[in-house]
Amino acid sequence: MPVTDVTTDAEKLTMTLVADFAAPVERVWAAFTDPRQLERFWGPPGWPATFTEFDHTVGGRARYHMTSPQGERSSGAWEFLMIDEPRRFEVIDGFVDSDGAAADGMPSMRMTYEFEVTESGTRMINVTYFDSVEALEQLTAMGMVEGSTMAMNQLDIVLEGLRAYAQGKGTRTELLDDTHVRITRLIEGPREFVWRAHNEPELMRQWLLGPDGWVMTDCVIAAAAGDSYRTAWAPVDGTEGEAFGFEGEALLVEAPRRMVTTERMTGVDGPGTVNDLSLDEEDGATLLTLLIEYPSRELRDMILATGMTDGMEASYARMEKELVR
Known part of the structure; x- marks a missing residue:
């Protein structure tokens, strides 16, 4: 499986996920910046994602929802803060309602994605920054570690090709x-x-x-x-x-x-x-x-x-x- 490590740090208010892929950096970057490819791995098994908006520019916004087997929806949005193609991008990721407004009672997070060249392909380092210990505990209790791991472990299929x-x-x-x-x-x-x-x-x-x-x-x-x-x-x-x-x-x-x-x-x-x-x-x-x-x-x-x-x-x-x- 691509994911090799996931750690949370209550002092630094972070969750760090590391994954290794047998594909060039440019190929991994393409998977993260094409909504049709994102849809094939962003949601964990049983909660596939659908991206309805994707403006991949600094200040641009992406909107998506994940749908459970019972038809329940969990919606989110990204705001792109920084893009350094093909090495790094940074977003604010938050839960939103059906109109795209911030969901009540749910925290937002700053997330960075870095892609490093390795001998076998690409190492991805994803760091999520939380605003408080309460936000970190709330989202880890909701299964963020497990969900992120299962989602990223689907990416190698996309990179390899069907x-x-x-x-x-x-x-x-x-x-x-x-x-x-x-x-x-x-x-x-x-x-x-x-x-x-x-x-x-x-x-x-x-x-x-x-x-x-x-x-x-x-x-x-x-x-x-x-x-x-x-x-x-x-x-x-x-x-x-x-x-x-x-x-x-x-x-x-x-x-x-x-x-x-x-x-x-x-x-x-x-x-x-x-x-x-x-x-x-x-x-x-x-x-x-x-x-x-x-x-x-x-x-x-x-x-x-x-x-x-x-x-x-x-x-x-x-x-x-x-x-x-």
Whole structure:
């Protein structure tokens, strides 16, 4: 992971984050000064960022919001104080309301980003300066250290490029913590089509089948937040297994970029999962990222042990081979 150290200093009222990237300084600088690239790593997993304003000049302003799987928003703004391309920039970062005004009860911070040349690429040193011990304690209690670490650990994917990161590597499963799993798969095709393949029943019935020998028997789509969905499968041609299905509700739908749903197996009591699907396109290919939140480590391990990743790979390979055009 790129982040190598995060420390807080109550006497100096600072938080310092250090990360090393295998990319030139100019490439790292470009990622921090292009809002479309920033959106791919600025928010931690589950809270992706959307930049709605970006004036990268001294005195200029950037505005963004991060959206949770449940649709909650946390909004912020930068004011650029100093820019020394490609080595250093400095901003005032603060929480804002929907109109862009400073949010009541929330502190602002001065932040510096420095980019140093190393033998392997670039070292980034990010220092956050707080106005008081209370502000430092308030934001660290809100998870600033963990959130910043997870966000910056996503930057290496952006720097590497989607094809170099994921092409030819199939479906990959990462355990982020006891209850969160991240699944990634590069699809050779445009984002709009991959979105359609997840949201049009006639397309879903052609690829979302897992291993050969199964057919989708039910497919009801959740087109908007609050809608319910259900899917079901059954074995054919003597394939072993019993029919099963899933059902749930859409929590967030932002076509063609993101969709968040709850999921539980039909007819099974107890808590289910929250599935956060996001699609990023680059050079005609789409990186599919599925962040799954489980209610417990035990359920996570039980579901992964069913061969879920292999079944997903069979489906994604089928989509890529038979549908993408």
